Amino acid sequence: MNKIAPLILSALETIEKGKSIRVTLRAIIEDTNITKEEESMLYYYVFEIYRKLNFIDLYIKNSSSSYSLKKIGVENRSLLRLSTHLLKIDLKSLPDVLELLQDYYYQIGNLEFSTILNSIKDTSEEQLYENRDDLASKLSLQFYLPTWIIRRFIDQWGEKFTLELLPSLLKNPPLYIRVNTLKSNLDKIEGSFNSQNIEYTKVEEVENLLKIIKSPIPIPRIKEYIEGDIVIQQKASAAVSLVLNPQEDERILDMCASPGGKTAHIAALIGSGKGITAVDLNDERTRVLKQRLQLLGAHDITVIKTDARELYNKIDYTFDKILLDPPCSGSGTYSSRPENRWRLKQRDLRWYVNLQKELLQSAARLTKENGCIIYSTCSLFHDENSDIITSFLQDNENFFLEKTNPNIGFQTKIEAGNVQEVFPHLHETEGFFIVKIKRRK
Numbered sequence: 001m002n003k004i005a006p007l008i009l010s011a012l013e014t015i016e017k018g019k020s021i022r023v024t025l026r027a028i029i030e031d032t033n034i035t036k037e038e039e040s041m042l043y044y045y046v047f048e049i050y051r052k053l054n055f056i057d058l059y060i061k062n063s064s065s066s067y068s069l070k071k072i073g074v075e076n077r078s079l080l081r082l083s084t085h086l087l088k089i090d091l092k093s094l095p096d097v098l099e100l101l102q103d104y105y106y107q108i109g110n111l112e113f114s115t116i117l118n119s120i121k122d123t124s125e126e127q128l129y130e131n132r133d134d135l136a137s138k139l140s141l142q143f144y145l146p147t148w149i150i151r152r153f154i155d156q157w158g159e160k161f162t163l164e165l166l167p168s169l170l171k172n173p174p175l176y177i178r179v180n181t182l183k184s185n186l187d188k189i190e191g192s193f194n195s196q197n198i199e200y201t202k203v204e205e206v207e208n209l210l211k212i213i214k215s216p217i218p219i220p221r222i223k224e225y226i227e228g229d230i231v232i233q234q235k236a237s238a239a240v241s242l243v244l245n246p247q248e249d250e251r252i253l254d255m256c257a258s259p260g261g262k263t264a265h266i267a268a269l270i271g272s273g274k275g276i277t278a279v280d281l282n283d284e285r286t287r288v289l290k291q292r293l294q295l296l297g298a299h300d301i302t303v304i305k306t307d308a309r310e311l312y313n314k315i316d317y318t319f320d321k322i323l324l325d326p327p328c329s330g331s332g333t334y335s336s337r338p339e340n341r342w343r344l345k346q347r348d349l350r351w352y353v354n355l356q357k358e359l360l361q362s363a364a365r366l367t368k369e370n371g372c373i374i375y376s377t378c379s380l381f382h383d384e385n386s387d388i389i390t391s392f393l394q395d396n397e398n399f400f401l402e403k404t405n406p407n408i409g410f411q412t413k414i415e416a417g418n419v420q421e422v423f424p425h426l427h428e429t430e431g432f433f434i435v436k437i438k439r440r441k
């Protein structure tokens, strides 16, 4: 733990400045020489602290009125979070925690580090629940989510379904890999996995997708991953391009494409990138997209860096099929990206919804007669999913819903037809929403 503690602190500081947990940990691991066990410990602490952030922060807040978490600086904040995890969740002794972390403490007023830790240690879990009288605020501490999100879930589905769903947002979803048929094939990958003792099962509903049961080496370190013969992709995400069902002589648009997981899958389904246009707004993400498509052998794709809401001004043709996978709250991915649960504010949700509406309206202008739009999000909020679709169909009578195939989740009936909803506690993948909107002739 002596070697890992400064790495955990440094990761917590970087993540608080806005970086994702995965990117931060990957960079730290590339830069340091640590064993597999130390790497697991680093992942464990950073993920656990971010999953339980409200619970941990409440211990710190309740233990003292002489300083505020906001004002003590990111270094001390990270230090107190790790200390609290060790004391209150791992139940380590105070002298052990002091010895391990004392050197990283920056003086707060005239408070000794031992005084702060003592009062965190003496704070009881019952004290955290004081004044939490309604169900949502209790569940918020029990399942580590902002209260407003729990309230929204209860409004959407009621208490029973919400209670069934919440534990799944704390567990990692299964790991899936998609065989990249532009560079390899299922037989080859299965042969190689067998020789490397990687245990897997085939996913029936999604061709060329394997669920990893156990692997002696982390998948991102195996040759097939590094060379782009396989891609790590959630089952729900891989289902989206199959729902699009791209064909060779069609014109296809991926409106929000980076990092290119779905674009590359579309190319693999067609057997080439010809006819595919991939758009992204962001400079850096467009660069990542091009790099990724190159690695995956998805050549001949037209990549355009622009605001997809303006695309109709820049081109004079329309598309047979459009994939719109817009930016969203990511609330279906809280288990694998726990930092997102604390970053999203209610006003951000409104911002996402407005952007999604505008992008969908732009997709409509770019769709050929008889063509279709596949709209997908990794969100669980109705605001970003069925509500958007209902209001779009009310405003655009020349569009209607068609059933989505394959079906890996629920076919939920809304006023205008069926949408596909995928839930982490029921469908062995992250939360997703997929809908097919067809344009009339």
Ligand SMILES: C[S@@+](CC[C@H](N)C(=O)[O-])C[C@H]1O[C@@H](n2cnc3c(N)ncnc32)[C@H](O)[C@@H]1O
Residues within 6 Å of the ligand: 237, 255, 256, 257, 258, 259, 260, 261, 262, 263, 279, 280, 281, 282, 285, 306, 307, 308, 309, 325, 326, 327, 328
């Ligand atoms: C959910 S991600 C897309 C993930 C991608 N479809 C995949 O499967 O790998 C959303 C992307 O939309 C891009 N984006 C955001 N606003 C946009 C806009 N107005 N026009 C085009 N792209 C946009 C973001 O930069 C981001 O890369």
